[in-house]
Amino acid sequence: MSRALNVAPKIQPVDIVGRFRDLERGVRTHENNPIGLPDAPQGRLQSMPIPALILFKAFCYIDQEFRLPLLTGEYLPMPDPYSQITTVAPGILDVLIKAMELRAADPRSQAIRKVFLSLVDLPDAARVLEIGCGSGAITRELAHLPKVAEVVGLDPSPVFLAKARQLAAGIANLYFDEGDARSLPYADNEFDLAVFHTCLTHVPGPEKAVAEAFRVLRQGGHLAILDGDYSTTSVAVGDHDPLQACAEAAIAGLVNDRWLSRRLPGMVRSSGFHLQRLDSYGYLQADSPDYMLTLVDRGADILVNSSRIDSALADGLKKEARRRAESGEFFGFIAFTGLVARKPPL
Incomplete structure (x- = not known):
């Protein structure tokens, strides 16, 4: 029609x-x-x-x-590649792995996670599940938390899991499983903490994943969600900044639902959780904006692949981003939402 x-x-x-x-x-x-x-x-x-x-x-x-x-x-x-991760080309998977590890290693990200995870009250000898673990960067951190006896990382991508196992070699209390967040391969009441780290915004039907987390948590167990409020993503330094088109293209092509974090409180309550905390964390890169530059690059590539710009313009946008970084003019920002909830005790 x-x-x-x-x-x-x-x-x-x-x-x-x-x-x-x-x-x-x-x-x-x-x-x-x-x-x-x-x-x-x-x-x-x-x-x-x-x-x-x-x-x-x-x-x-x-x-x-x-x-x-x-x-x-x-x-x-323009499907979010994470939501169809089992069919994504190997070259794209390599790019995604590098981006995940780069962001996880960034001191600003580490500082956010340190504060966020300190809000979770774990029992002794806790069993922890990270759902959507990717290359395992956060799973490795969870394995070293006090009171943690065992950590399991779950992801649907065999390629991500192979990299995760490689990077986690030698960590005795860390294991990885293949599976879908919306149909977890675990029995009821198995874990003390379920973590979604920058995962749910990539999951079609995220309410199913939250309900599954509720099922596998023990009574009194905790849910911890840290995800981007990707509608706030910005690399603009003024009105009509052309680099912002790259950032928005990246988010449109790499995130399934940029608004999800704003609906999380209602979603977790609907699954039976008691909400304990809801916080916002600003992720800002100006000096050494390595991760935000990857967003500009991936956004420019998406615009080329969808025939919206040509490769010459994409190269020019990437060069402009690096010129700003080198001259101290770059600005990149994403707000992250942190949520902690508890499964009611008996």
Whole structure:
């Protein structure tokens, strides 16, 4: 199906709400005027100035699977690779592993986790489960916490798990299993702590994962969730900053639900947990912004792969990010939400 759009006499912002209504009805915009502009270029960002790219940004979530593209009327599937991790190409997996390890090693991330994990009251000889452990960076930290007897890291990716086992060699109380967060391969009441670290925003149907965590926790056990409020992601230093398009493309292509952290309190309560703490942690990189530069790079690559910009413009955006980093002008920020909840004791 299709419908014609009313063409404005001058450039107007895209009516995102109207687009969502159309998309919910399964209606596609008219192919000859995909974004409601006179003589709009057909999928060629090279013909459109960068301010227009920012003005008409449309990295919006639609049923957690499709995003409204910038310059075409088609619905381009841009799945979060973590949510389909078992089918992702090896080269992409290597990039994701490096990014996970890089962020985990960052002193700012370490400081956030130290404060966050100190809020969890563990019993002696605790059994801990990290759900969605990836390459095991956080699982390794959990294994060294006081009172922890055993840690299990679970992930659906055999490639991630192979790397996790390699990096965890020699840690005697650490084990890894393959499995789905929404159908945990464990009996009821097995663990004292279940941890989701930057995991739930990548899981389609996260409420199922939270319910499963409730099931496998012992009475009085704790749930600890630390995840990005990715709607706050920014590398902009002013209005219409072209680098922000890269950051938003990265989040649109790498996160299943950027708004999830704001719904977590209701979600955990619905699963039966008693909410104990809800905190926000600012993750800021200005000096040595290694991780945030990877977001710019991956976002630029996503824009190229979806035919929104050409490789020359992508290279220029990456170079601009590094110029800012070298001159002390770079700014990168993500707010993280920390939640601690408890399964009611008997």
